Each structure stands twice: as structure tokens, then as C-alpha cells.
Amino acid sequence: MQQTQAPCDAWLQFLEFAKAGTSISAYRNWLSPIQFVSGTPEKVVLKVPNIFVKEYLLSNFKKELATFLPSQTNGEPAVEFVIEKQERKPRPFFVAPNPIVRTEESQEEKEAAAFEAQLNSNYRFSTFIEGHSNQFVKSAAIGVANRPGETYNPLFLHGGVGLGKTHLLHSIGHHIREHHKRLRVQCITTEAFINQIVDCLRNKSIDKLKKFYRSSVDVLLVDDIQFLQNRTNFEEEFTNTFETLINQHKQIVITSDKPPTQLKLSERIVARMEWGLVAHIGIPDVETRVAILLAKAEQKGLQIPNNVAFKIAELIHNIRQLEGALNRISAYSRLMNSSINEEFVEQTLRDLFHLAPKDKISIDAILKSVASVFQVRVTDLKGHSRTKDIAVPRQVAMFLAKELINESLVMIGASFGKTHSTILHACKTIETKVSTDEMLRRQIDMVRRNIEMQRA
DSSP: OOOOSOHHHHHHHHHHHHHHTSOHHHIIIIITTOEEEEEOSSOEEEEESSHHHHHHHHHHHHHHHHHHSOBOTTSOBOEEEEEOOOOOOOOOOOOOOOOOOOSSOHHHHHHHHTTOOOOOTTOOGGGOOOOTTTHHHHHHHHHHHHSTTTSSSSEEEEOSTTSSHHHHHHHHHHHHHHHOTTSOEEEEEHHHHHHHHHHHHHTTOHHHHHHIIIIIOSEEEEEOGGGGTTOHHHHHHHHHHHHHHHHTTOEEEEEESSOGGGSSSOHHHHHHHTSSEEEEOOOOOHHHHHHHHHHHHHHTTOOOOHHHHHHHHHHOOOHHHHHHHHHHHHHHHHHTTOOOOHHHHHHHTHHHHHTSOOOOOOHHHHHHHHHHHHTOOHHHHHSOOOSHHHHHHHHHHHHHHHHHOOSOHHHHHHHHTOOHHHHHHHHHHHHHHHTTOHHHHHHHHHHHHHHHHHHO
């Protein structure tokens, strides 16, 4: 088509067009990082962070690019790509930060340092791939990291295995150590906490442990609190520590595979953990999983074709399994000197694909759970009523369908008798509302739990 406007304006118009028909996570992960460098009536130059973004753009928007931007005589978009050079910074060696100036002797500081745990240097906010399933949780984690002890205290993160809870927990620790250097951060698993108690009881030094956690720690990050279940004596010790820190306005962040109310813990500690913010981290959608896969592949210096990445992400939902699959592909391809294509991946990951979840969540299951929580009828959700008491639950059902079902917007829309743009609008509406409406967020979490219990 003949270009009659400035190339930069044409690029911005293309972005607006693509944004309207793309999920928020896909737009942020794939299109937002692209930079317009220069343009003439004959050619446009774009800067992309890596070759995977280039492949994604050309695979999904080649015709649209040729429509909005200059095109060649053969109809191909006249676009030149510049790969952004990223400097690889050496990983810093983390040492314990300077604690708040205290009156204890240096010997006591040394004893306290013996209890401190290290943070994983790979787990940072900058390396956490954001999608709509974890957007709220990441925002809450950043809020806590920026103002420890002032917002969302305690912060309770829950979700299935391998969805990024530990990543966010360590990211909070890194951010606080770097931006609040006088605060002492303690990040520990529940099992390690229990082992510390056992060791201190054996060595008759339990008072030193109590003093460290209740006097020296300013930010306590606890991973996998579910392992505290059915351990009454250890639970009591943790609860006393928890209450002491909360009363001192010290920040506490806890992760679990279940929300507090589903844990077999005392009402006392469950009530305490629900004081602050309870946030659910869901299964990332396929676009986010592809972005995670390609980002980790790039870190390993591995190039995976776009179609292969989507095939892997569509069949493997768990992020840890996704990383394990990538490690296997990397090892096999280098040892066997094989190119990475669909056939190679099917052979290499045959057992993982075989274990991929087959009991997919259905639209009917989502509708039934939404109807139960919001006290409406399923027929109303499928109907056309626009009253608020029906419209909002219907939008929630569409929002959860997009989150939990790995189908295109067109297919999801057809299940509701709606267009894909209606589904997209519903998702954006709920994402906006849930950031400010605490009741709605809790209702959506209840629907998720109902669905999970039905599948268990």
C-alpha cells in the first residue's frame, strides 16, 4: 500500500491495531519491547531485544506490517531488524547486608549471622516474566519490596508448584537488600526453620535462635509454610515469632501451595496470616510460558524456533517442568549435535508430553463455579442480561476461561456465544477492577479454589 504518513506514526498505528487483538501479556512480552529506530518511505528499522521477538512479529503480523509499513515489490514488509546488544554483567557475590546499628557485641552479630540464609542470585524481579495470571501478585510483591512493613503485611502468596512463588520471594529479598541496606533480610524454607529449631534444641542454644528471629530480623521471608502442618510444637514457635515481628511492624512474606484457610494449622496462625494480603498466583497462559521458555533459552545461549517453543508451552504448564525440558533439550542437542525442530523435541520430551495434564478445565466447570460463588444461575451467565449482578460474574467467567483454558480467544468466545473482542474486553475490565476491588478479588480466588478442588 502507498504510505502517506510518517513511518513513526504508521508504526504507532500498527501497535494500536496489534494491541486491540492481543492479550495484555502477549503484548507486553512480545510487542512492547520493540523500538522504532528510523524510517523512510522505502524502509523501516526496528530494534528488538532478541531474535525470538523478531520471529514472533513476522510469524504473527507479517501481513499487517506490510499494510501499515513500507512493503517490498513482492508484498513482504520492508523492515530491517537490529538486535539489541545486551551487556552480560557478572553475577554479584552477595554478602549479608550491614544490619541496623545495634548495641550487641560483635560476637552476638557473628552468632546471628550463622542463622542467615542466602538468596538465589537468579531470582529477581527483572528476570520474572509477567503475564495476567501473575500480574497482581508481582505488583503486590514490588509494593512490599519498596515499602517493607508499611503495605500488605503479612503478604501471603499461594499457588501450585513451579509457578514462581519462590522466585518472587527471593526477588523481594534482593530488592530490599539493595534499596534498604540497613534492614536485615532472612529468607528461609519452613523445613530449614524446623531443622534450625531441632539443632538449637540439641545444642541447647534455642535462646540464640529466638533472639535472632525476634530481635535481629527486619524482613522475614518464609517459603512453603504448608510443611508446618501437623507439627504442633514447631507451629507454636513460628506463631510466637510471627506475632512478635508483626507487633514490631517488621515485614513478613509467606508462600504456600494453598490459601491459609485450607492449611491444617491452628485458627490462631491462620487468622494472623490473613491479616494482610492473600494473593493467588495462577497458571501462566501459553504466551507467557513461551516468553519464559525463550528467555531461559536465551540465557543458555540456545535458539529455539517459535513454532517449537509454542508446542512445548502448550503441553507443559508447570514452569519447573518447562525449565527441566529446556535443560534436556539443551543437553541432547549439544551431545548429539542435532538441530532443534518439532521431531527432535517430540523424541526428547516424549515422557514429559505423555505426563502432560489431560483433564482440561471446561467452560461448564468454570460457569458452575462462578454461578455458585456469585449466587446466579448458569443460564443467566450464558444469557444476554446486562444488569451488574449478571454482567460482572459473566466477565469473571470469561476472564477465568482465558486464564485456565489453553484455547484461542475465538474458541473461548464461541463457547460463550461472544466474539473474541468481547472476551478481551471482559478480561481487561476484570484486571482493572480486581486491582482495587478486594471483595471481587476474593470471590475470584474462591472460584479458582472450587475448580481446583473439583479436579483434585
